[in-house]
Amino acid sequence: MIRIFVTGGTFDKEYNELTGSLFFKDTHLPEMLRLGRSRIDVSISTLMMIDSLEMTDEDRDLVARHCETCEEKQIVITHGTDTLTDTAKILANNVRDKTIVLTGAMVPYKFGSSDGLFNLGSALAFVQTLRTGVYIAMNGKCFNWNNVRKNKQTGMFEELG
Amino acid sequence: MIRIFVTGGTFDKEYNELTGSLFFKDTHLPEMLRLGRSRIDVSISTLMMIDSLEMTDEDRDLVARHCETCEEKQIVITHGTDTLTDTAKILANNVRDKTIVLTGAMVPYKFGSSDGLFNLGSALAFVQTLRTGVYIAMNGKCFNWNNVRKNKQTGMFEELG
């Protein structure tokens, strides 16, 4: 059994027709898993629905506590990409003996050109096969939490030096 | 570097507007990798573009030879789902010391409701993390080549007895 914790991020942003802006409503994770015809045993919990630029230390502590206390040993977290590495660090410092894979999307799932389904597929595969630790899965790659940064110019994740 | 061998299958089927039937033109793999914003080093070769029900022993031997002789140690093969396990068996009997992941799709990529991008994401993740051997990645899961069958009633892949 894999636990999926939803925190919001680009993954789940929607277009508000009345205001013309982006907002959060419900998570699209169940719909995405249906689209992928996923047969993995997962349990989905929405912890928050926020842009990761607005994520506070308290929010990250909350995510860490849920990772610590949940029964599952394999955890996928959907998260905004801007502070993905910050949350990964908190988790690495606080959670033991679990395989945690954080992932995100560059384009909302509801938009035609989203990378979300690709990233979700790879995150769920990495979490089933990697040893315990905290990882970031983006762009088909998997990074150790302490060896990755988001390149603000390209939007891509890359290894440090 | 990962090698991707394309053999056709539902993945790459398109709709022919003039005849109203499904057919093969070019592979959509490059487009799918762009959509996933993939940053993995891959080399794509189209070996054939056929429905897997039409795949002959010669075709499977051809796939096996390419897997043996290519430089890459990690190989993903896109393949029709109906005879995915037959090709996997040939590969298991003929190719040594490589990690080979076969994957497919239940719905063509060009249709709105395709599982292809999810499967491709997971196949590329599995091939990077699993030890040498031949595997089938479908529906978020990864099966050993000799412990899986396609359930014709549900369309899903499942472990043997």
Added chain:
Amino acid sequence: MIRIFVTGGTFDKEYNELTGSLFFKDTHLPEMLRLGRSRIDVSISTLMMIDSLEMTDEDRDLVARHCETCEEKQIVITHGTDTLTDTAKILANNVRDKTIVLTGAMVPYKFGSSDGLFNLGSALAFVQTLRTGVYIAMNGKCFNWNNVRKNKQTGMFEELG
């Protein structure tokens, strides 16, 4: 109030994941009208769900009778493109004092690249503005029933000589 008669055709074809073939289930017209945020008063009736190559004389008579007897003066018919002109002729010979617009699609609505929504939007506009008669709306154009044919090479509708 506009009446929409559904007869099937490419518009409503779906992909059967288990057999890999195309088939009919339910009409997508209500979903398409929702997508278009349509605020037109319409009443939708499914008369049949068939490929227009399989449409018999009895089927066309049935369509004609429904056009004659329904209360609405404005009628849109969704129809396979192969025999669209045959049905139009039967309607022109049998239905008086109504504006009837037949339309179709080159690619099923459920596929990513469908022209269906464009054609539906134009058909609903033409039926509101044209005088009584039988018309075919395809590719943004509107043809009189007796001055149009489908070009089998291009798939496009065009005026006669």
Added chain:
Amino acid sequence: MIRIFVTGGTFDKEYNELTGSLFFKDTHLPEMLRLGRSRIDVSISTLMMIDSLEMTDEDRDLVARHCETCEEKQIVITHGTDTLTDTAKILANNVRDKTIVLTGAMVPYKFGSSDGLFNLGSALAFVQTLRTGVYIAMNGKCFNWNNVRKNKQTGMFEELG
């Protein structure tokens, strides 16, 4: 021949992956016409690419001048919905002897759930069939310029009183 003037609006908004905000790049009108397999003779000119809330009096005068001076008698204008009626009024006061249909979209074309293709199909049909005047085509309906408002609560266009 129909002239299409592009002014921007929701129709053409795109998602910026790097900033997570919406922006304008190029118009999607040619792509939309291809998707609709349109066979209408059109000539597309981009006059501006802006949100209609930012449209100035000078901008509206520019649109009016182009409508006056272009050779075509049938004109479709894509426009943000928030001030669609303001521009329509300027056009009605300044342009003679042409059929002008303004249209827009509630959701950007590039997002999965856009009404844009439906509206474009209906606008192109209305402009071919209506007598000279200025109209607004939204939600499948066509309104006279002086008898319509956007309902800010529902996002829908409706007749006055």
